[in-house]
Amino acid sequence: MTSGVSPGVTLEPERLAALRALFARSFGDPPPALLSRAPGRVNLIGEHTDYNGLPVFPMALQRNAAYLVRPRTDARVRLVNREARYGAREFEISRAIAPFEQGDWGNYVKAAAQTLAARFPIRRGFDAALDGNVPLAAGLSSSSATLVGALLALMRVNQVELPLPELQELAARAEHYVGVAGGGMDQAISLGGRAGHALVIDFAPVRMQPTPMPSDWRFVIANTLVPAEKSGAARAAYNARTRECREALARFLAHPECAGLPASYFGLVHGVPRERLLALAALALDGTLAKRFRHVVSEGARVEEARFAMLRGDASAFGRLMDASHASLRDDYEVSSPELDLLVAIARSAGALGARLTGAGFGGCSVALCLEHEAPRVVAALQQRYYAVRPVAEGEPVFVAQASDGARVSEL
Ligand code: NG1
Secondary structure, three states: OOOOEOOOOOOOHHHHHHHHHHHHHHHOOOOOOEEEEEEEEEEOOOOOOHHHOOOEOEEEEEEEEEEEEEEOOOOEEEEEEOOOOOOOEEEEOOOOOOOOOOOOOHHHHHHHHHHHHHHOOOOOOEEEEEEEOOOOOOOOOHHHHHHHHHHHHHHHHOOOOOOHHHHHHHHHHHHHHHOOOOOOHHHHHHHHOOOOEEEEEEOOOOEEEEEEOOOOEEEEEEEOOOOOOOOOHHHHHHHHHHHHHHHHHHHHHHOHHHOOOOOOHHHHHHHOOHHHHHHHHHHHOOHHHHHHHHHHHHHHHHHHHHHHHHHOOOHHHHHHHHHHHHHHHHHOOOOOOHHHHHHHHHHHHOOOOEEEEEOOOOOOEEEEEEEHHHHHHHHHHHHHHOHHHOOOOOOOOEEEOOOOOOOEEEEO
């Protein structure tokens, strides 16, 4: 796979019409030839594990970044955004593209272009209109959706292809352009998602285990309405966690009692029984580093258990793992917030089998598992006890996730 054209990918009619009109107003004739569409994601469990070489368990969402694209014969890229506050952007494709200001939406397209240009001698840009409906700064990967949609469009325009695992790695590397030392989860699931499935994803190399979602499970997503701006304040906090995890591992391995143990988080989680690992950690580490280490190794192990729980349709067990994940993210990883804790508590008290923060934390969204017949009650409780007392500026802050297919390009 890759930039291959896949028939049948389309958009909701209202979005498509509005995007066509924007394209025509901005760029005139001829009309766009391609639609590139890349989904956001919700991570069900396995948080802050990807950059530590441990698995994650996300699914691609029905919300996506959609580009209408008209190929150019030169290397210029011209962009407009359906969201009026994001102005038009232009740049030239090369192997070294100077970024726009930090936090600028055009940087996700530049990230894709520079990284692809370093891999292939691409020469053609495009005119494109973007409509994203993944909530922004919400831990649902609007940024990776924006990047992946642009990347597939550029690949198609330049007729280059890559096997999926290589493409997933390239997309993850590309996002480092915006200054976040992120892992590869968001790009991997945006490219590899599958309708009706959640995917356990391992890294280096990327491997995916699609796992069918039991038909009566529902994942309810609720937005705190507190932005987790990864291009802003949350970036420093996120990057600090990645450093602390590296340091914790190095100190752990340097302790005499740990001599001869596997030298990676992956090796430790798979090669050392959990009780022994935690006992050694208590000897080798203290303070913040001990907490970070404990979160990473316990969360890594929970992913595999969660996959088995899903395979046997055991929603209660899956829910308990989500609860344990949230406690660990709150107490040991220290990335929760009062708003996230409140959403989690409301969902649980209304009948969810488990709930947790999803994505990086520091604001953003919670995700709760409930059975189909309980979902309306959980959604209503969130509406009444959270949103009724807070101004909701735009969009639906609470919705039920639908496991969707990964990114595709189609001809119009
Ligand atoms: P979000 O929540 O989309 O900002 C970030 C990272 C992931 C992963 C999670 C925490 C990026 C682009 N995304 O996701 O790779 O580390 O945090 O599990 O850096």
